[in-house]
Amino acid sequence: MMKKRTPHTAASALAIGAMLTTGAAMAAELGDTQDPIKLAVLEWTGAQVSTQIAGMVLGKAGYTVEYITAGSFPQYSGLSDGTLSATVEIWSNNVGDIYPQALAAGDIENIGSLGLETREGWAYPKFMEEICPGLPDWTALKDPACAAALATTDTLPNGRLLDYPADWGSRSGEIIADNDLPLMAIPGGSEGAMLAELRASVATESPLLLMFWAPHHVLAEIDLGWLDMPPCASDDPDKCVQLPQVEKVVWSGFADKWPAGYEILKLLQVSSSAQEQMMSAILEDGQPLEEVVAAWVEANPDVWQPWIDAAVN
Template identity: 45%
Template sequence: MKSTSFALALGASAMLSGAAAAADLGAVDTPIKLAVNEWTGQHVTTHIAGEMLKAAGYKVEYVSAGMMNQFQAIADGDIHATLEIWSSNVSDEYAKKVAEGTVEELGDLELDAKEGIAYPAHVAELCPGLPAWEALKACAPQFATAETLPQGRLVDYPADWGTPGADRMAGLDLPFKAVPAGSEAALIVELRAATERKTPLLITFWQPHWAMSAYDVKFVDLPEGEEACFTDPAWGPNPNAVNDCDFAPSRIFKAGWSGLAETWPAAHEILSSYTLAVEDQQPMMGAIDVDGGSVEEVVADWMAANEDKWRPVVDAALK
């Protein structure tokens, strides 16, 4: 089996690496504990990091931890790193722990997180001018349904997620009515149906998400979001409204226990240098959530096929 042979290769590599650079590894007999949060993408991110650490000669344990309440455990050294923190969804506890010096930020994951107004790629043929947002003014009738006529229809986030799509339609004065989806699954149904039937669809969506790759989803180019856009009507293309811009950008970053560098020097360097591209993460999410693969097998297969993307980070830390 491919993943089994990869595991054997990692074991051999770990022994060689450990023999060559034991002084830089630190406490190799003590497992490094990585936080596993509530969503599939984070599981992928964390297991790739874990396999990189194993390749360097470390022992790794995966510990289930809530995204919002994990930082006390990290500050206490019960968990040693968390690898996918979203700036749009992080508790105040994180900043407190960083300020007191018990949690250390480990740099950007460089995962290109984005929310926005989106459409399946084929829609560009039905609405010439996309991805420019201005194209939607003339194309709106093509997106209309019985419940939205004469306006176009935007499938927005479920109602309990807020109204970000509706806010953009109002802010940019676009002739679209936002209709909330019933759930995340309902958003996927809309994408699948539009892709299969080659019909118009405008939808509020985000990445990383496996559907972005599975259905070739593109984002509308909206005016770049700045703080003034959300507070000052005079800012932006519509002088009479706020929200006439793209979503506020999210940053995705990593953090660890303050004792990480002293206890495991090479591991600290590996985790600090570790990055992951959304083009790599999204298909793995689909292989797990849609195709039913396990995180361990999907990650092992990706690492075996993409050694050029992660091995140099490990090697650099062991020199």
């Protein structure tokens, strides 16, 4: 795994807006400031933002931090044996079997929500509320005029739902069938293709309904409406669209080795709107990730300093 060592005197970080939780931390000793806290760096930009903000704050508190590239599923082995110290953005809809097993064994500890305001489901550009009166109520999709507006030559007489790419898996087709909706789920070619179609829809006010999620950097520029989802008939929650939870997890020995760092990470919170703005700066404007975060940290000590103060005082 690729390692990047960052002393607390040179905090290399990523920008993201964060908010102080209402709970108070227990004052704690710093513990081992020589052995680095090893933070897992995951594949997506949002998680990298969250991880870097965590590392920056820990650095400000006096710790040395290493950023270690780790996959979403392989990270749990590292967290279980202590070769990784913490991961701060675990999505509950992408954990597999190894995560609950590691929790049950006591090898890792869930230290609470990261605070992201998450969404997943069917979304639409706001102008669609004029084309399909009644949105965001899902029953508005039953109106033949709404289905006709969404229809394409591939879906006639049904409306088109732009679904996740085929290799991501899909629950939309079953939900459409369960509720006898006049829609057809058509897989997107890629995330980039979905974003291009969304932007084109907004620019030309061409009807669009799509499966989407938040936080996402495009939401820094486009305000989407979110459908109140139709009922899911399956007893298997994995086949239903649910509100994902985003949690922070540490190695089981973290609190003993870095007591104040443990309290800081428990207090760490990240807002979706700020994360989206940071991701947009990185992905759309091409700004270096570390520079974006460093600028945010420099401008917002009132956000992160209380985490440190609550942990060590």
